[in-house]
Amino acid sequence: MKVGENKILNGKQVAKSLEAEVRAKAEKLQEQDIVPGLSVILVGDDPASEVYVSYKEKACQRVGINSEVINLPADTSQEELLAKVEKLNQANEVDGILVQLPLPEQIDEEEVIETIDPAKDVDGFHPVNVGKLVASSTELIPCTPKGIMELLNRYNIDLVGQEAVVVGRSNIVGKPIANLLLQANATVTICHSRTQNLTKHTKEADILVAAVGQQEFITADMVKEGATVIDVGIHRTGDGLVGDVAFEEVQEKVAAITPVPGGVGPLTIASLMENTLVACQQRRG
Amino acid sequence: MKVGENKILNGKQVAKSLEAEVRAKAEKLQEQDIVPGLSVILVGDDPASEVYVSYKEKACQRVGINSEVINLPADTSQEELLAKVEKLNQANEVDGILVQLPLPEQIDEEEVIETIDPAKDVDGFHPVNVGKLVASSTELIPCTPKGIMELLNRYNIDLVGQEAVVVGRSNIVGKPIANLLLQANATVTICHSRTQNLTKHTKEADILVAAVGQQEFITADMVKEGATVIDVGIHRTGDGLVGDVAFEEVQEKVAAITPVPGGVGPLTIASLMENTLVACQQRRG
Numbered sequence: 001m002k003v004g005e006n007k008i009l010n011g012k013q014v015a016k017s018l019e020a021e022v023r024a025k026a027e028k029l030q031e032q033d034i035v036p037g038l039s040v041i042l043v044g045d046d047p048a049s050e051v052y053v054s055y056k057e058k059a060c061q062r063v064g065i066n067s068e069v070i071n072l073p074a075d076t077s078q079e080e081l082l083a084k085v086e087k088l089n090q091a092n093e094v095d096g097i098l099v100q101l102p103l104p105e106q107i108d109e110e111e112v113i114e115t116i117d118p119a120k121d122v123d124g125f126h127p128v129n130v131g132k133l134v135a136s137s138t139e140l141i142p143c144t145p146k147g148i149m150e151l152l153n154r155y156n157i158d159l160v161g162q163e164a165v166v167v168g169r170s171n172i173v174g175k176p177i178a179n180l181l182l183q184a185n186a187t188v189t190i191c192h193s194r195t196q197n198l199t200k201h202t203k204e205a206d207i208l209v210a211a212v213g214q215q216e217f218i219t220a221d222m223v224k225e226g227a228t229v230i231d232v233g234i235h236r237t238g239d240g241l242v243g244d245v246a247f248e249e250v251q252e253k254v255a256a257i258t259p260v261p262g263g264v265g266p267l268t269i270a271s272l273m274e275n276t277l278v279a280c281q282q283r284r285g
Numbered sequence: 286m287k288v289g290e291n292k293i294l295n296g297k298q299v300a301k302s303l304e305a306e307v308r309a310k311a312e313k314l315q316e317q318d319i320v321p322g323l324s325v326i327l328v329g330d331d332p333a334s335e336v337y338v339s340y341k342e343k344a345c346q347r348v349g350i351n352s353e354v355i356n357l358p359a360d361t362s363q364e365e366l367l368a369k370v371e372k373l374n375q376a377n378e379v380d381g382i383l384v385q386l387p388l389p390e391q392i393d394e395e396e397v398i399e400t401i402d403p404a405k406d407v408d409g410f411h412p413v414n415v416g417k418l419v420a421s422s423t424e425l426i427p428c429t430p431k432g433i434m435e436l437l438n439r440y441n442i443d444l445v446g447q448e449a450v451v452v453g454r455s456n457i458v459g460k461p462i463a464n465l466l467l468q469a470n471a472t473v474t475i476c477h478s479r480t481q482n483l484t485k486h487t488k489e490a491d492i493l494v495a496a497v498g499q500q501e502f503i504t505a506d507m508v509k510e511g512a513t514v515i516d517v518g519i520h521r522t523g524d525g526l527v528g529d530v531a532f533e534e535v536q537e538k539v540a541a542i543t544p545v546p547g548g549v550g551p552l553t554i555a556s557l558m559e560n561t562l563v564a565c566q567q568r569r570g
Contacts, residue, residue, distance in 0.1 A: 110420070126416070127412070127413045127414075127416030127417045127419075128412045128416055129412075130412075130420065131411070131412030131413055131414065131415030131416035131417075132412045134415050134419060134456065134460055135395070135415065135456050137395065160479055161479045161480060171419065175419055175467075178475075182454060182460075182475055182477075185477070185479040187474065187475070187476055187480040187481070188474065189475075190467055190472070190474075191472055192467075192470075192472070194445055194446045194470040194472075195446060195472040196446040201472065
């Protein structure tokens with residue numbers, strides 16, 4: 001499905017359409033008695049993480065993926081967590097393994113991620129998958145960047161030769177989205193906390209990806225008229241959820257913008273469903 | 286060693302100093318009866334590849350690394366090449382495996398690279414090492430970008446918050462140097478063949494890395510006064526070797542520039558020696 005042109009990029013609608021595609025493919029697999037399976041490990045009781053995990057579970061139910069949430073206490077040791085991951089690596093009916101981040105302090109996150117079987121790494125965080133992403137050859141792409149690319153694609157937003165500016169350089173969003181935009185032939189600039197004259201860069205962006213982690217950080221004076229703005233941020237405030245972009249003032253100026261909520265969030269979940277399905281097809285299909 | 290300030294960045298001299306450090310460390314390993322070993326596989330008889338391989342062999346001799354060049358005919362099959370790589374993976378005295386690129390058409394380069402044991406991947410091209418580089422956690426970094434970072438470091442060239450522009454997006458140079466410059470807190474822009482208004486970008490670069498693969502492509506009008514220019518290109522002409530930068534006219538305008546030859550080339554070789562030593566230390570040290 002290609003959705004129509006619209007200033008407010010409807011991530012929720014695109015996610016719905018992605019999920020329908022996953023559901024149709026999952027139904028096909030069921031004809032072979034295969035049901036994709038996703039196991040989510042949640043360590044501790046971070047309330048935000050609990051909410052995210054519940055969204056993922058509900059999405060699995062919608063698309064016909066078996067899901068399991070493994071709750072481990074906050075004081076789980078490194079060895080216990082690794083042993084759990086190893087067990088899931090061995091389980092044939094588990095296609096996707098997701099360890100919800102952040103992890104408690106005593107846990108070495110890097111080692112945990114490297115222990116996940118790359119073929120089951122539906123978050124796309126394992127070094128093998130990161131490396132393949134850089135070389136343009138993997139399907140298990142981190143969910144948020146993957147969802148953003150789907151959105152840009154379905155809204156027919158031209159990327160070739162366009163100036164793309166990514167604000168934020170996390171391993172989860174900033175770096176992988178920069179790579180994907182580069183593969184799509186945009187000219188890509190990565191800005192971050194040490195960037196001098198940030199506004200000079202953001203004002204030149206045809207495509208601006210805000211993954212700063214600061215509430216309403218991108219203001220109207222920082223964006224180019226007619227730009228496409230992707231807001232990756234999510235912050236809970238007294239007035240509800242807001243993003244990294246000052247939506248009201250910025251939307252007046254730009255050609256297209258993702259709202260918060262209903263923009264990048266649902267796309268991230270839908271991409272996780274896609275990754276789980278792809279992992280299942282590659283392992284068992 | 287920190288070398289003195291000088292407009293012409295003397296890659297040869299820095300490489301010499303790097304090699305001396307590798308030699309000292311190799312001598313230490315010899316006290317434990319360990320001699321680092323590098324095996325280079327050369328498929329076919331590409332003259333440029335033969336020259337590069339001979340440089341690598343000579344460097345091994347200078348620093349005290351055992352080297353072996355395995356010449357395979359141009360019509361070697363994929364299976365034969367993979368079997369050779371597997372054998373080197375098993376050989377304890379081999380710390381580094383380098384398959385000289387480019388490979389003949391019948392060979393699937395990606396599969397060959399993925400077959401090399403990541404712990405012996407002294408080119409830093411295996412997806413695991415690429416992924417770790419992105420996440421800032423590997424020591425086996427591709428040799429050319431690694432050498433460039435050493436040069437910038439030893440000449441005390443400030444990178445924090447500086448505008449770095451990389452022209453070229455290869456997996457061997459463009460993408461990894463962009464990652465390393467980002468880790469060094471530069472603001473990084475990656476330009477390429479589809480970039481519109483390339484000069485606008487290059488003229489804003491405090492640090493300009495030319496990895497275009499086109500002879501004297503970067504001209505004086507394309508650089509900023511006072512910039513640092515790193516020339517990754519190497520082209521054989523009737524007048525000798527030239528780079529991707531029109532050296533004579535550009536050097537008038539900039540604060541610092543690498544020459545060709547004597548710039549990036551020797552640093553690449555020295556970095557290969559370092560990677561082989563590091564691989565040896567990690568495996569056997």
